[in-house]
Structures are given as C-alpha cells and as structure tokens.
Amino acid sequence: MIERIETERLILRKAEDRDLDLIWERVWRQEELADMMLWTPTPTRGEAIERLERTKAYQRDNCAYFICLKATDEPIGFGGCREIAPGDWDETGLCIAKAWQGLGYGKESLRALVELAFRELGGRRFRASCFHENAASAATIRSCGFVYAGSGTETRERDGYPYLCDRFVLDAGPEYARRSGVTGRTVTVTVDRPLGSRHPEHADLLYPVNYGFVPGVPGGDGEEQDVYILGVDRPLASFTGRVIAVIRRLDDAEDKWVAAPETCAFTPEAIRAAVDFQERFFRSELIF
Numbered sequence: 001m002i003e004r005i006e007t008e009r010l011i012l013r014k015a016e017d018r019d020l021d022l023i024w025e026r027v028w029r030q031e032e033l034a035d036m037m038l039w040t041p042t043p044t045r046g047e048a049i050e051r052l053e054r055t056k057a058y059q060r061d062n063c064a065y066f067i068c069l070k071a072t073d074e075p076i077g078f079g080g081c082r083e084i085a086p087g088d089w090d091e092t093g094l095c096i097a098k099a100w101q102g103l104g105y106g107k108e109s110l111r112a113l114v115e116l117a118f119r120e121l122g123g124r125r126f127r128a129s130c131f132h133e134n135a136a137s138a139a140t141i142r143s144c145g146f147v148y149a150g151s152g153t154e155t156r157e158r159d160g161y162p163y164l165c166d167r168f169v170l171d172a173g174p175e176y177a178r179r180s181g182v183t184g185r186t187v188t189v190t191v192d193r194p195l196g197s198r199h200p201e202h203a204d205l206l207y208p209v210n211y212g213f214v215p216g217v218p219g220g221d222g223e224e225q226d227v228y229i230l231g232v233d234r235p236l237a238s239f240t241g242r243v244i245a246v247i248r249r250l251d252d253a254e255d256k257w258v259a260a261p262e263t264c265a266f267t268p269e270a271i272r273a274a275v276d277f278q279e280r281f282f283r284s285e286l287i288f
C-alpha cells in the first residue's frame with residue numbers, strides 16, 4: 001500500500017486524528033460539496049469523530065487519501081482510486097474544499113492518482129465519472145487527458161436522486177505519456193554516469209552520453225527517474241534542459257527520459273542511435 005504521494009504543492013496521505021476539525025469544517029459538513037457527489041454530509045462533530053474512524057479503516061486498505069497542502073500539512077480534501085479488474089482502475093471520489101477550488105489542486109490530485117495507478121501499480125486504464133451538470137469536475141477530468149466514454153442514468157443511494165453520469169477513460173501508453181506532458185518539461189538532472197565513464201557492474205559498458213536521474217521524481221522501478229542527456233559532448237555533473245522524448249520499455253516497468261539543451265533537436269533515428277548502447281537490450285517505443 002502506498003501511504004503517501006507528494007506532488008508539487010500537495011501531499012496525499014492517510015487520515016490522522018489531528019485532521020478531525022479541519023476536514024469536518026472544510027469538507028464533510030459542506031452540503032454544497034456533497035451535492036455533486038455520492039457521500040452524505042456530516043452535520044455534527046460527534047458524527048465526524050465516527051466518520052474519521054471509518055475513514056481511517058477504509059484508507060488503511062485502499063488507495064484513498066486526504067489531500068493536504070504541502071506547506072502546512074492541513075487537509076483540504078480527499079481523493080482515491082481502486083482497481084476494479086486487473087489493470088483497470090476507477091477514481092473513487094475527488095473533493096477539494098471550496099476555498100481551495102479553482103487553484104489547480106483538483107487536477108494535481110487526479111494526476112497523482114493516475115500516476116499512482118499507471119506507474120506504481122501496473123494500471124493500464126483509469127476511469128472517472130461525474131454528474132453531467134458538474135462542469136468543474138468534467139473540466140478537471142478532461143484536463144488530465146481523459147476522453148468522454150458515454151453517459152448513463154444512475155440513482156444516488158443515499159437519497160434516491162436520479163442523475164446522468166458522464167463517464168471518461170484514460171488509457172496508459174503512448175497517448176498518456178504524450179498528454180501527461182512529460183516531453184517539453186524542463187528538468188535538472190544529477191549525472192551519476194558521466195559521458196566516458198564505465199558502468200559500475202558491467203565494465204564493458206562505456207557511457208557514450210551523460211546519464212543520470214531527476215532528484216525527487218520517482219521512476220517506474222521505485223528509484224528516481226533516469227534520463228539520457230543528448231547534445232552535450234563532455235562529462236557533466238549536473239544538467240538542466242528539456243525532455244525531448246520518453247523511451248517506453250515494453251518488457252520492463254521503467255521508462256527512460258531523453259533530455260537535451262533547449263537549442264538542440266534530434267530525429268527519432270538520432271535518439272535511437274544515441275541510446276542504443278543500453279536500450280538495445282530492451283524492446284521499446286519512443287514517445288514524443
């Protein structure tokens with residue numbers, strides 16, 4: 001179970017006792033938030049205490065989190081997802097408190113959940129849905145690259161309210177990588193295998209390019225994200241540049257990023273040739 005996810009401005013973490021008053025005030029007692037969702041508002045603090053216990057138990061066994069501001073660790077919402085069939089993930093509710101809506105936190109949270117499912121948990125498809133009239137939710141879902149997959153009438157269990165449910169899907173794979181905006185991103189790479197150095201275990205492997213990792217950005221193998229650096233022909237200790245391609249390995253969990261100085265462009269053939277010293281041991285596709 002992944003206990004905690006960090007994004008640029010948020011931490012998605014498990015509920016704690018000290019969250020009670022803030023999550024109750026900001027989220028659980030807000031009927032306006034519950035209106036567009038399936039959960040029941042919690043009018044009293046006593047009920048909130050019980051709800052927190054239920055929430056803690058649920059979160060212990062599920063990919064469900066309180067969404068907290070990184071700066072203060074205070075909860076401003078909740079979100080989660082679950083695997084409904086092998087590789088097939090469903091968002092189980094995303095909610096941001098009123099005062100923090102419209103600031104990009106919903107999108108940041110949904111992206112984090114998708115990344116969790118696709119990169120950490122082997123997910124291949126992610127589903128999300130919302131009430132047809134929930135423009136903010138549909139916009140948030142679409143802004144993460146989901147595509148519309150149809151609508152259906154459903155009934156809300158708590159009050160028998162009939163609603164039109166719009167459904168969206170996002171598939172892992174080249175399209176996702178492209179839409180998730182890895183390419184084009186500016187990254188700073190710590191170079192631990194400079195050009196000309198040898199692999200620490202395989203002495204016959206000589207690095208013809210600088211190769212390193214992006215501190216703080218997890219890659220598919222649980223380590224930090226690896227990056228090939230093209231367009232610089234001297235050994236480096238650190239490098240800042242643009243991600244120009246993603247190498248998606250088809251027989252391995254890891255993706256590799258390819259970065260280059262802002263001013264350099266490479267054809268797919270040139271990228272392939274530059275990384276062949278290592279990538280020839282894998283089947284892969286190049287994503288731009």
Ligand SMILES: CC(C)(COP(=O)(O)OP(=O)(O)OC[C@H]1O[C@@H](n2cnc3c(N)ncnc32)[C@H](O)[C@@H]1OP(=O)(O)O)[C@@H](O)C(=O)NCCC(=O)NCCS
Nearest residue numbers: 036095096101102103104105106107130136137139140143
């Ligand atoms: C839906 C919700 C999670 C969105 O979170 P948010 O933090 O307010 O949204 P963001 O600021 O991240 O915005 C994400 C995108 O949606 C757009 N958006 C946000 N609110 C919008 C609105 N009211 N109308 C249209 N678009 C809107 C933003 O412009 C942004 O698009 P962009 O990235 O293309 O610019 C949040 O409003 C919420 O919790 N609402 C109440 C509960 C709810 O409806 N949950 C969803 C149930 S499925």
